[in-house]
Amino acid sequence: MTSAGVTSVRAALAGLALLAGCAIQPNAGPRDIPDDQQRELDVGGNAAGEAVGSSRVFLVVTDGEEQQLRSVLRDAASGEPVMEALIDGPNNDEIAAGLDTELPAELALDDVRQSGATLTVDVSDEILTLTSSELRLAVAQIVFTADELPGVRSVQLRVEGQPRAWPDGDGELRTTPLTTYDYPGLAESVQPAYPPVPSPAA
Numbered sequence: 001m002t003s004a005g006v007t008s009v010r011a012a013l014a015g016l017a018l019l020a021g022c023a024i025q026p027n028a029g030p031r032d033i034p035d036d037q038q039r040e041l042d043v044g045g046n047a048a049g050e051a052v053g054s055s056r057v058f059l060v061v062t063d064g065e066e067q068q069l070r071s072v073l074r075d076a077a078s079g080e081p082v083m084e085a086l087i088d089g090p091n092n093d094e095i096a097a098g099l100d101t102e103l104p105a106e107l108a109l110d111d112v113r114q115s116g117a118t119l120t121v122d123v124s125d126e127i128l129t130l131t132s133s134e135l136r137l138a139v140a141q142i143v144f145t146a147d148e149l150p151g152v153r154s155v156q157l158r159v160e161g162q163p164r165a166w167p168d169g170d171g172e173l174r175t176t177p178l179t180t181y182d183y184p185g186l187a188e189s190v191q192p193a194y195p196p197v198p199s200p201a202a
Helices: 003-022 079-088 092-096 125-129 132-147
Strands: 055-063 066-074 109-115 118-123 154-159
Touching: 055 079, 055 132, 066 079, 066 132, 079 109, 079 132, 118 132, 125 154, 132 154
Parallel strands: 118 154
Antiparallel strands: 055 066, 109 118
């Protein structure tokens, strides 16, 4: 190798050493963070019924004379906790935002079990005190909430262990397992509102 080549190699190695010295090095151990560089961290748990989590329950919102279902987040991961969260109803912030539920406050959840794609939900007989329009929404709340659970596509709703006929979106009574398709247009879309496609320039 010529002396010029040796000089080029040495210059390149020196440059690499300089870059390595400028790289961010890991700390050898814990260190204090200055107060002005700290962020507040919420290390406490979430209050029950808070609108956070990975599961959705469906509540009722009234717009004029129209009632629809709107999903909110809950910190529950499986069938029984999700249904308990649904029965607990809206939290204070959701009530202030106009959300409500048609499920009776006294309603008790007796059992939840999944067989294949069907979730069987067994509740107490307080649900039978609802009017026909209230019952339609209450059953839809259960069906849409169950449909959010992994692997669930239909719901068999029972009262104290006994199967019954339940109203679909048109008010027709059904004894077969219910799906969200039995309540078309009843739930608001959870898709984000996209801006309109701009018109092509003239």
